[in-house]
Each structure stands twice: as C-alpha cells, then as structure tokens.
Amino acid sequence: MIIDCHGHYTTEPRALTDYRKRQIAAFEAGRALAPDFAVSDDEIRETIEKNQLRIQRSRGVDLTIFSPRAGGMAHHVGDERTSLDWTRASNDMIHRVCTLYPNSFAGVCQLPQSPGVSPASCIPELARCVEELGFVGCNLNPDPSDGYWTGPPLTDRHWYPLYEKMVELDVPAMVHVSTSCNPNFHHTGAHYINGDTTAFMQFIQGDLFKDFPALRFVIPHGGGAVPYHWGRYRGLAQDMKRPPLTELLKNVYFDTCVYHQPGIELLLEVIPTQNVLFASEIVGAVKGIDPDTGHNYDDTKRYIDAVEWVSPEQREKIYGANALRVYPRLRARLAKGGGRPASSGRV
Amino acid sequence: MIIDCHGHYTTEPRALTDYRKRQIAAFEAGRALAPDFAVSDDEIRETIEKNQLRIQRSRGVDLTIFSPRAGGMAHHVGDERTSLDWTRASNDMIHRVCTLYPNSFAGVCQLPQSPGVSPASCIPELARCVEELGFVGCNLNPDPSDGYWTGPPLTDRHWYPLYEKMVELDVPAMVHVSTSCNPNFHHTGAHYINGDTTAFMQFIQGDLFKDFPALRFVIPHGGGAVPYHWGRYRGLAQDMKRPPLTELLKNVYFDTCVYHQPGIELLLEVIPTQNVLFASEIVGAVKGIDPDTGHNYDDTKRYIDAVEWVSPEQREKIYGANALRVYPRLRARLAKGGGRPASSGRV
Numbered sequence: 001m002i003i004d005c006h007g008h009y010t011t012e013p014r015a016l017t018d019y020r021k022r023q024i025a026a027f028e029a030g031r032a033l034a035p036d037f038a039v040s041d042d043e044i045r046e047t048i049e050k051n052q053l054r055i056q057r058s059r060g061v062d063l064t065i066f067s068p069r070a071g072g073m074a075h076h077v078g079d080e081r082t083s084l085d086w087t088r089a090s091n092d093m094i095h096r097v098c099t100l101y102p103n104s105f106a107g108v109c110q111l112p113q114s115p116g117v118s119p120a121s122c123i124p125e126l127a128r129c130v131e132e133l134g135f136v137g138c139n140l141n142p143d144p145s146d147g148y149w150t151g152p153p154l155t156d157r158h159w160y161p162l163y164e165k166m167v168e169l170d171v172p173a174m175v176h177v178s179t180s181c182n183p184n185f186h187h188t189g190a191h192y193i194n195g196d197t198t199a200f201m202q203f204i205q206g207d208l209f210k211d212f213p214a215l216r217f218v219i220p221h222g223g224g225a226v227p228y229h230w231g232r233y234r235g236l237a238q239d240m241k242r243p244p245l246t247e248l249l250k251n252v253y254f255d256t257c258v259y260h261q262p263g264i265e266l267l268l269e270v271i272p273t274q275n276v277l278f279a280s281e282i283v284g285a286v287k288g289i290d291p292d293t294g295h296n297y298d299d300t301k302r303y304i305d306a307v308e309w310v311s312p313e314q315r316e317k318i319y320g321a322n323a324l325r326v327y328p329r330l331r332a333r334l335a336k337g338g339g340r341p342a343s344s345g346r347v
Numbered sequence: 348m349i350i351d352c353h354g355h356y357t358t359e360p361r362a363l364t365d366y367r368k369r370q371i372a373a374f375e376a377g378r379a380l381a382p383d384f385a386v387s388d389d390e391i392r393e394t395i396e397k398n399q400l401r402i403q404r405s406r407g408v409d410l411t412i413f414s415p416r417a418g419g420m421a422h423h424v425g426d427e428r429t430s431l432d433w434t435r436a437s438n439d440m441i442h443r444v445c446t447l448y449p450n451s452f453a454g455v456c457q458l459p460q461s462p463g464v465s466p467a468s469c470i471p472e473l474a475r476c477v478e479e480l481g482f483v484g485c486n487l488n489p490d491p492s493d494g495y496w497t498g499p500p501l502t503d504r505h506w507y508p509l510y511e512k513m514v515e516l517d518v519p520a521m522v523h524v525s526t527s528c529n530p531n532f533h534h535t536g537a538h539y540i541n542g543d544t545t546a547f548m549q550f551i552q553g554d555l556f557k558d559f560p561a562l563r564f565v566i567p568h569g570g571g572a573v574p575y576h577w578g579r580y581r582g583l584a585q586d587m588k589r590p591p592l593t594e595l596l597k598n599v600y601f602d603t604c605v606y607h608q609p610g611i612e613l614l615l616e617v618i619p620t621q622n623v624l625f626a627s628e629i630v631g632a633v634k635g636i637d638p639d640t641g642h643n644y645d646d647t648k649r650y651i652d653a654v655e656w657v658s659p660e661q662r663e664k665i666y667g668a669n670a671l672r673v674y675p676r677l678r679a680r681l682a683k684g685g686g687r688p689a690s691s692g693r694v
Contacts, residue, residue, distance in 0.1 A: 142531075148495060149531040184489075184496040189548035189583050193572045194541035201536035221579075225540045225572030231607025232568075235633035235644035236536050260578025266613045286582030297582035 002301075003323040003330070004056060006174065006220055006255050006279030007064035007105075009094060011047040012072075013039045016093055020072070020086060027078040035089040044096050053104060055282045059301050062320075064282075065327065066094055067108035067139050071187055073178040075144035080114040080121060087112040087125055095133040106330050107135035108174065111162075113144040115151060120161035130169045136329040138166070140173035140217075142199050147182030147191055154199055155206025163212050172216035172253075172326050175199040188285035196224025200252065204237050209251045216251055216326055218277060222258035227270045246272075253326055255279035256300045256318070259286055264303035273314040277322050278304065349648070350670040350677070351403060353521065353567055353602050353626030354411035354452075356441060358394040359419075360386045363440055367419070367433060374425040382436040391443050400451060402629045406648050409667075411629075412674065413441055414455035414486050418534055420525040422491035427461040427468060434459040434472055442480040453677050454482035455521065458509075460491040462498060467508035477516045483676040485513070487520035487564075489546050494529030494538055501546055502553025510559050519563035519600075519673050522546040535632035543571025547599065551584050556598045563598055563673055565624060569605035574617045593619075600673055602626035603647045603665070606633055611650035620661040624669050625651065 015037040026033035056064055068090035075083055091109045098107045109129035111122040122138075129135040140162075143149050152158045154175070166173060177195035178187075185191040196219050209215060219226070226233060234245055253275050258264050268276065279300065286297045295302055304310070304318065324331040362384040373380035403411055415437035422430055438456045445454045456476035458469040469485075476482040487509075490496050499505045501522070513520060524542035525534075532538040543566050556562060566573070573580060581592055600622050605611050615623065626647065633644045642649055651657070651665065671678040 148497075149529050150495075151531075153531050182496050184498075184500050184545055184549065186548045186552055186583075189551065189580065190541075190545045193544050193576060193579075194537075197540050197544075197572060198531055198537045201533045202531065204536065205533055222575070225544060225575060228569070228572060228575035228610050228613060229540060229605060229607075231605070231610060231637065231644050232540075232633055233536065235606055235635050235637065236533075238635045239633060258576060258578070259582055260576075260617075262613050262616050263575050263578060266575060266609050269609050270607075286579055286586060288582050288585045290578065290582065297578050 001063070001320045002061045003278065003320045004061045004064040004280050004282075005218060005277045005323050005327070006257055006281045007052060007066045008069045008281065008284060009066060009097065010069050010283045011051045012069060012093060013043045013047055015039045015043075016089060019089060023082065023086060024077060027082050032081045032085065034085050035092070039093070039096070041096070041100060044093075044100060048097055048101065051283050053101065056104070059280075059299060061280070061301065063103065064105055065108050065136065065323070065330070066097060066105040068094055068110040070139065070176050071179040073110050073139070073141060074146060075113045075141055075178055076115055076146040076181055080112070080117045083114045084112040084125065091125070091129050091133070091135075094135075098134070106327075106333065107133060108137040108139060109135045111138055111140060113141050115144045118161065119159050122162050123165045126162070126165055127169065130171055130329065134333060135171075136327045136333065137171045138173050139176045141178050142175055142195055143177050146178050147180035147185050153202040153206065155202050155208045160211070163215050167212055167214045170214075170328050172218055174218040174220055176220055192221055192285065193224045196221050197226060200224065200226045200233070203248055203252060204233065204242055204245070205240070209248070216253065218253045218255055218326065220255045220257055220279065220281070222256060222263060222267050223254040223271070227254065227267045230270045249275050253277055253322070256304060257281045257298070258300065259297040261303050261306060264300065265307055268304070268307055268310060273317050274322060276318050277326060278319045348410070348667045349408045350625065350667045351408045351411040351627050351629075352565060352624045352670050352674070353604055353628045354399060354413045355416045355628065355631060356413060356444060357416050357630045358398045359416060359440060360390045360394055362386045362390075363436060366436060370429065370433060371424060374429050379428045379432065381432050382439070386440070386443070388443070388447060391447060395444055395448065398630050400448065403451070406646060408627075408648065410450065411452055412455050412483065412670070412677070413444060413452040415441055415457045417486065417523050418526040420457050420486070420488060421493060422460045422488055422525055423462055423493040423528055427459070427464045430461045431459040431472065438472070438476050438480070438482075441482075445481070453674075453680065454480060455484040455486060456482045458485055458487060460488050462491045465508065466506050469509050470512045473509070473512055473516065477518055477676065481680060482518075483674045483680065484518045485520050486523045488525050489522055489542055490524050493525050494527035494532050500549040500553065502549050502555045507558070510562050514559055514561045517561075517675050519565055521565040521567055523567055539568055539632065540571045543568050544573060547571065547573045547580070550595050550599060551580065551589055551592070552587070556595070563600065565600045565602055565673065567602045567604055567626065567628070569603060569610060569614050570601040570618070574601065574614045577617045596622050600624055600669070603651060604628045604645070605647065606644040608650050608653060611647065612654055615651070615654055615657060620664050621669060623665050624673060625666045
C-alpha cells in the first residue's frame with residue numbers, strides 16, 4: 001500500500017473560498033460570519049476526481065493524508081473567532097472528501113491558531129476532528145503571524161497544552177507554515193522552506209522531546225534545507241553540546257516533497273529510512289512538467305523508484321510502513337476496513 | 348592558486364569587541380562613541396597566525412577573501428551612526444590583516460546598514476574600503492532588522508543606489524545576514540540558511556538583473572536550501588512564467604560552505620561549475636571535528652577533492668578561477684603582485 005502523507009485540498013469548491021472572502025469582509029466590518037454555505041457531494045466529487053484522485057491513481061498511490069490548503073490557513077487574518085470559523089469550515093470539507101473516498105483519503109486538520117492566542121484554544125477543534133471525524137493528524141503552523149515570526153519557538157511552553165492533547169490522541173503534526181504576508185518571503189519558495197529549516201533547528205536547541213517523548217512531527221518539503229546541510233546540523237549540535245541528531249529522529253520525520261532526482265537521492269542517503277515518509281504535495285506548490293524529464297516536477301514517486309540502491313524493504317517503509325507507524329490512527333482505521341472513520345476515543 | 352571566498356575575522360582582537368560593548372553602552376546612554384581603541388600588529392598576528400592562517404595553510408588554501416564577523420555586524424543595534432562607527436572599526440581591522448598578510452587575505456567590507464535607512468548611506472564606506480583600502484567586495488545584509496525582515500526585498504528599488512555603486516566599482520556582494528534577535532531563528536542554524544534561500548527566491552521573483560546586468564551576488568552556505576530544492580525552484584520559475592534559472596546564474600553564485608560529503612556532491616552536481624566558488628568559513632559556524640571522518644566539518648576542500656567525477660578543469664574553476672572572475676579587483680590585485688592594495692579608481 002502506497003501512502004502519500006502530504007496532500008492539500010487546493011481544488012476546494014468555490015463556495016468555500018467565497019465564504020472566506022465574505023468572512024474577511026465581515027470581520028473588517030466588525031462582525032463574525034460563521035460558515036453559511038452549502039456544497040453538494042457532486043461538487044466535491046468533481047473537484048477531487050479530476051485532480052487529486054486522478055493523479056494519485058495514475059501514479060499508483062493508494063491513499064493521501066489530506067488537509068486543507070496550507071496557504072489558505074492564513075492564521076494572521078482576523079482574530080481567534082475568525083480562525084475558528086474558517087478552520088471548522090475547512091476541516092469539514094476535508095471530512096466530506098474522506099467520507100466520499102474513504103479508501104483514498106485520510107484527514108489531517110488545520111488548527112484554529114491565531115497570533116498571540118494560546119494554542120490551547122486549538123484543543124477542541126483537534127479533538128473534534130480526531131474523535132468525531134476520524135482525522136489522523138494535524139498541521140501545526142510554527143508562525144501564525146505568517147511571515148514575521150512574532151510568536152515563541154515550537155519548543156516554548158506556550159505550545160505545551162496542544163502537545164499534551166496531541167500525545168493523548170496519539171496524533172502527529174506536520175509542521176507547516178501558511179501563506180506569507182511578508183514581501184521578503186515568497187510563500188512556497190521561501191517561507192515554506194524556511195519554516196521547515198527553522199523548526200528543525202528549534203528542536204535541536206530545545207528539550208521538547210524530553211518533556212514529550214511520544215510527540216511526533218513530520219517536517220515537510222524534504223525537511224527544508226536540513227538534509228542538504230546535515231553536516232552543519234550535526235556539527236552545530238555537537239558544538240552546542242546538544243544530543244546527536246539521531247536522538248531527534250525518534251520524534252522527527254521528513255517527507256519526500258523534493259522535486260528533482262539529486263535532491264531525493266541526498267534525502268534518502270542522509271536521513272535514515274525509518275524517518276522518511278513518501279509525499280508529493282500534488283496540485284501544490286509546483287504544478288508544471290519538467291521539460292528535461294517530460295514528467296511532473298512533483299512526481300516524487302518516479303525519483304524514488306529510480307534510486308537503485310534502495311532495497312525493497314526500505315522502499316516499503318518509505319512508501320507506507322513509516323506512515324502507518326507515525327500515524328497510528330491511520331493504521332487503526334485501515335485495520336477496520338478503511339471505510340468508516342475511527343470510533344471516538346483512544347485507538 | 349586556491350582561494351577561499353568566505354572567511355570572517357571571528358578571532359578579532361579583544362579591544363575591538365570591547366569597543367563594541369562600550370559603544371552600545373554609550374548609545375543606550377544617549378551618546379555616540381567613535382572608535383577609540385588601539386591594537387598592535389603583534390596582537391593581530393597572534394589572532395591570525397594561530398587560527399585562520401594556520402588552518403588555511405594546513406589545508407593548502409592560498410588566500411581567503413576576508414570580512415568582519417558576520418554575526419557581529421548586528422545592524423539592528425543602535426542607529427545609523429552606531430552602525431557607521433562600528434562598521435569602520437571592523438573594516439579597518441580587516442585592512443590591518445590584509446596589510447600584514449597581503450598574499451593570504453583580501454578584504455571584503457561590512458556595510459553600515461541600519462533598519463529603515465536607505466542603503467545609499469553605505470556608499471561612502473563601500474567606496475572608502477574599495478578605493479582606499481583595496482577591498483574586493485562587500486557583505487550585504489538582506490535583513491538589517493536581524494530576524495524580523497521588516498525591510499523591502501533585495502529586488503526593491505530601495506537598494507538601487509548601492510547597487511549602482513557596486514557596479515561602478517565592479518565589486519560583488521555576498522548576501523549574508525547577521526545575528527538573529529528573533530528567538531525563532533538560531534543565527535547560524537536557521538537565520539543564515541533562511542537568508543540564503545530567501546535571497547535566491549527574491550531574485551527569481553524580481554527583474555533586478557535586467558536593471559543591473561553587471562551586478563553579482565554570491566549566496567553563501569551552499570545557497571541555503573536552493574540546490575537541494577533546485578527542481579522546486581525550476582518549477583516555481585516556470586509556473587510563475589519567470590525566466591529559467593540559468594538566466595539568474597549570470598549574476599548569482601554559490602559558495603561551498605556545505606559540511607558533509609553528500610551535500611557537496613549535490614551542490615556540484617546541480618549547480619553549473621562556473622557558478623560554484625570554493626569556501627569553508629573556517630573558525631566559523633561549525634568548529635568541531637566530525638567523529639565519523641576524523642576531520643573538521645568545515646574542511647570543505649576534503650569533500651570537493653573526494654568527488655571523483657569533477658575534472659581538473661572544473662576543479663580549477665571552483666578553487667580559484669571563478670573567484671577571480673567574480674571578484675575582478677582581486678584578479679587585478681594579484682596581477683600587481685598581491686602585496687599592495689589595488690590603486691584607487693576603476694580597475
């Protein structure tokens with residue numbers, strides 16, 4: 001079974017994005033606007049079958065761990081209530097997709113983060129998505145200011161209430177920034193990659209996993225700059241008298257959203273196999289076809305398949321077994337036949 | 348001849364750093380404090396011969412392009428005057444080193460940047476360093492706020508007066524951030540690498556090199572995340588209908604400060620040879636010995652030497668010929684015997 005751990009609903013129905021526009025206009029006029037729109041199952045089928053489902057099937061991918069558009073989270077917009085309304089609407093749409101295609105998609109939720117607000121405020125929505133909707137993880141934005149990094153690092157106690165709930169529910173987070181409202185940072189070309197790199201360095205500096213040995217993070221986009229600079233990070237940890245990076249690898253995983261052959265080869269060479277999770281982020285940051293290969297830049301399966309020195313056992317881990325280990329609720333859900341959301345409560 | 352294009356005076360004499368402390372205290376007390384300290388040649392020899400010169404000789408490096416400690420620039424501290432006084436003191440110290448060891452060091456200057464101040468304010472110090480002191484380039488901080496990125500991107504017209512002077516003097520800039528006062532960003536582990544990645548993406552988005560076809564930038568630390576994500580950047584440029592990255596490579600170069608074998612191999616595989624400049628940043632971000640190899644992490648020459656498929660011609664470019672092309676004032680200086688600073692005016 002091949003699992004892509006990183007997909008976003010970037011083809012979301014127009015009614016959802018229209019609601020967002022009206023919600024922001026309402027906020028600017030001093031009002032909150034709760035979700036007030038309807039989308040038919042056929043509309044959802046239309047957006048999914050022509051896009052994500054078509055592509056993942058054509059590439060032999062069985063299931064995508066699916067979450068709302070990352071750039072759309074835009075936690076800096078409005079206030080806590082704005083973020084909650086928008087987050088619930090976005091997560092409900094993911095739930096619709098996962099209910100229509102239970103064997104092809106498993107949900108990961110957006111969190112209703114807001115700059116300056118305690119992440120404890122995200123607990124009810126996380127619990128709703130996991131316990132009621134059968135989601136298997138969440139996306140955590142390390143910079144709810146969306147490009148100015150005005151909050152504390154991920155290792156700060158500020159985040160601990162949310163981490164406690166993640167551990168209790170046994171769900172990982174993908175550390176995923178959202179859009180950038182800072183003109184210095186192109187969102188998918190700089191802010192995303194910088195967010196990944198920044199998170200990993202924060203983990204080196206802090207003692208987070210001493211306090212939460214069961215907490216798990218997936219760093220997307222191949223870990224930002226980290227695998228390319230693995231020697232730098234090993235050396236920095238050593239100079240700072242921090243534990244070796246192998247300690248962090250008990251809690252930190254990397255996806256394979258690296259869009260060329262040499263990058264994938266470096267990732268697979270440098271990062272231990274058990275820490276690499278297959279991912280493509282299709283209909284995502286890079287949609288085009290590489291004229292040098294004739295294939296989509298984001299067809300990461302093709303790059304991985306082309307690495308001859310990866311053994312069948314390693315390939316199985318990268319393509320699915322690691323995801324089932326990092327997302328135990330996905331494993332439980334598949335064990336039950338996949339179709340139904342996991343039952344409420346602990347798995 | 349082997350040229351290391353990226354070295355900082357991280358072993359600077361105590362009198363310089365003591366001055367900085369007194370200068371900041373004076374600023375906080377409402378006064379400016381111009382440089383008021385003395386350092387003997389013997390003190391400088393002591394700091395250099397036991398450190399940078401010893402190491403570069405032991406590794407077979409002939410000359411280092413040498414600039415003030417990058418983390419020490421700290422442009423967010425104080426005001427424009429603070430930055431100018433500190434910059435002049437720091438650059439003068441580099442000049443002392445280059446005068447004592449004219450065959451082993453060539454100067455690159457810090458610029459007196461200050462948040463919110465036009466980079467035009469840097470022109471006199473750039474001209475002084477290049478025309479009077481014989482420096483061959485400058486370090487340009489893309490984020491004078493040191494971690495909050497509150498200024499405009501490098502492609503903004505804000506920077507144009509400085510670029511005009513750089514072109515007139517025919518000197519490149521290394522795009523190098525300084526310290527980070529944002530607790531999210533470890534300076535050498537996140538801010539440095541993010542700064543590199545950010546600058547390159549800004550260059551993709553803007554039309555800077557249409558306006559300045561002769562402007563040249565070196566992106567340090569192996570280009571941040573860029574070579575590892577080369578497919579992503581190629582694909583983003585394509586999706587955004589920007590020119591192919593090969594166009595940018597007429598103006599943008601990468602150094603080799605990547606501290607492990609797989610990273611160096613990726614860099615040399617992905618980036619055309621004529622765009623790669625040898626560098627180590629010794630006595631820099633990572634000072635330790637890699638227990639897996641028994642050698643310093645920052646001994647990048649060892650990694651490059653170990654790449655068998657690099658031809659002698661390519662090696663010559665990486666180790667020196669490219670630097671002489673990117674830093675024409677260095678070439679001119681060496682042609683004159685190296686010993687004396689380049690004469691004033693255009694070379």
